[in-house]
Amino acid sequence: MVNKIPKIFRGTPLHLSKSGRLNDFAYLMINLPFLCNYKCKKCFNLKNNNFYIQDNPITTDKIFKLIKEARDMNGKAVILAGEGEPSLHKSIKKIVKKIDSSGMMTIIYSNGSTLTEELIGFYAAHNVSLVISFDSFLPELYLKLTGNNDKNIFLQVLKNIKQARKIYGKLIRQENGCRVVRLAFNATVNGLNKEEMKKIKEFCGDDIYFICNPLAKLGNAVGNWDELSLGNDNYKEIEQIIRELSESTGPLTLGSNGLCGYSSNGIAISPAGNYMTCAYTSATDGLLGNVFNKTLSESYAYKKNQEQKFYNTYGNCPCLVRSPKFKTYVETLEKQIKMNNISIYKNSLVQLPSLPNKKYPN
Numbered sequence: 252m253v254n255k256i257p258k259i260f261r262g263t264p265l266h267l268s269k270s271g272r273l274n275d276f277a278y279l280m281i282n283l284p285f286l287c288n289y290k291c292k293k294c295f296n297l298k299n300n301n302f303y304i305q306d307n308p309i310t311t312d313k314i315f316k317l318i319k320e321a322r323d324m325n326g327k328a329v330i331l332a333g334e335g336e337p338s339l340h341k342s343i344k345k346i347v348k349k350i351d352s353s354g355m356m357t358i359i360y361s362n363g364s365t366l367t368e369e370l371i372g373f374y375a376a377h378n379v380s381l382v383i384s385f386d387s388f389l390p391e392l393y394l395k396l397t398g399n400n401d402k403n404i405f406l407q408v409l410k411n412i413k414q415a416r417k418i419y420g421k422l423i424r425q426e427n428g429c430r431v432v433r434l435a436f437n438a439t440v441n442g443l444n445k446e447e448m449k450k451i452k453e454f455c456g457d458d459i460y461f462i463c464n465p466l467a468k469l470g471n472a473v474g475n476w477d478e479l480s481l482g483n484d485n486y487k488e489i490e491q492i493i494r495e496l497s498e499s500t501g502p503l504t505l506g507s508n509g510l511c512g513y514s515s516n517g518i519a520i521s522p523a524g525n526y527m528t529c530a531y532t533s534a535t536d537g538l539l540g541n542v543f544n545k546t547l548s549e550s551y552a553y554k555k556n557q558e559q560k561f562y563n564t565y566g567n568c569p570c571l572v573r574s575p576k577f578k579t580y581v582e583t584l585e586k587q588i589k590m591n592n593i594s595i596y597k598n599s600l601v602q603l604p605s606l607p608n609k610k611y612p613n
């Protein structure tokens with residue numbers, strides 16, 4: 252039987268605003284160095300299957316310091332959305348424990364393949380809300396979209412999802428007339444999987460929050476745009492599907508004002524320790540200062556100011572990164588950097604190593 256009480260995903264802008272907790276700074280998005288076992292055709296963080304490498308990635312101690320600064324600014328949640336698969340990072344448990352003990356929530360994004368029963372249990376016990384990317388129930392298409400050739404991986408992901416559902420199902424709470432869930436599916440809609448969205452949503456049922464998103468033309472998605480059948484007609488249909496099916500009516504990050512709360516109430520950090528507009532793209536990496544020369548609160552204030560000027564000129568948009576004027580925003584930040592004579596940290600693109608035949612736990 253379908254539960255009539257509306258679902259809400261814990262830690263999101265919609266959830267925080269329901270309880271009056273989305274006032275000013277709320278989100279710190281930390282990108283860990285790229286490490287992933289997939290090569291998704293859509294991936295923001297890859298470019299022609301290459302990823303950005305840092306010679307001196309930010310240390311775990313520095314990450315702990317940022318977590319403390321975020322807490323001191325009354326932050327509510329730390330988002331670990333990349334770069335790559337955060338669950339593969341060697342310090343992931345230490346970082347999650349630190350966030351939890353500081354009194355904030357964690358939201359972790361995962362492709363689902365790296366989630367063992369033990370890790371899911373750890374996340375559940377340490378205040379983590381978990382977002383699993385899932386774009387197709389068709390094994391062949393799943394493998395194609397994720398750049399995999401290991402057929403077992405699809406079955407393993409389904410098994411892991413079942414396990415996550417079992418553990419997280421016990422954590423659902425009622426709050427302000429909503430069922431607050433801590434497990435979500437994030438599907439990115441393209442011309443090849445658009446027909447499947449209804450089925451994926453039905454699968455999510457009462458206990459998994461379902462979001463579907465438009466593809467952003469960034470990273471790997473640029474070169475794969477035509478293959479993902481994203482011509483104009485498809486794009487309009489996709490927008491309609493998202494409006495109808497996504498439980499937030501769009502991306503997970505939308506607040507009750509229809510704007511991205513991660514962006515308007517937060518700031519991202521690149522693996523090199525540079526502040527960024529959004530964790531989903533490295534386009535502003537190095538353009539807002541870094542953790543070695545600016546505090547979190549200084550950079551957040553600077554970023555807010557720059558974004559406000561942009562919105563005053565071009566109008567508000569739900570997602571700055573997906574806005575057709577995003578390039579103009581980046582160019583404005585670059586001009587500021589040049590005017591102030593600040594040298595920009597440059598990342599170097601490196602070839603993804605071919606991954607060993609990894610054994611996935613049962």
Ligand SMILES: C[S@@+](CC[C@H](N)C(=O)[O-])C[C@H]1O[C@@H](n2cnc3c(N)ncnc32)[C@H](O)[C@@H]1O
Pocket residue numbers: 287293294295296332333334335336337360361362382383384437438439464465466467468469472531
């Ligand atoms: C870059 S991934 C990193 C976390 C994890 N590896 C995963 O795939 O979920 C973070 C989120 O971005 C989404 N994503 C990646 N590339 C995208 C694109 N071009 N457009 C829209 N969403 C994208 C993924 O589906 C995922 O939900």
Ligand code: SF4
Pocket residue numbers: 287288289290291293294295296297333334335336362397
């Ligand atoms: S979208 Fe996630 S799983 Fe896919 S390649 Fe990028 S980081 Fe890896």
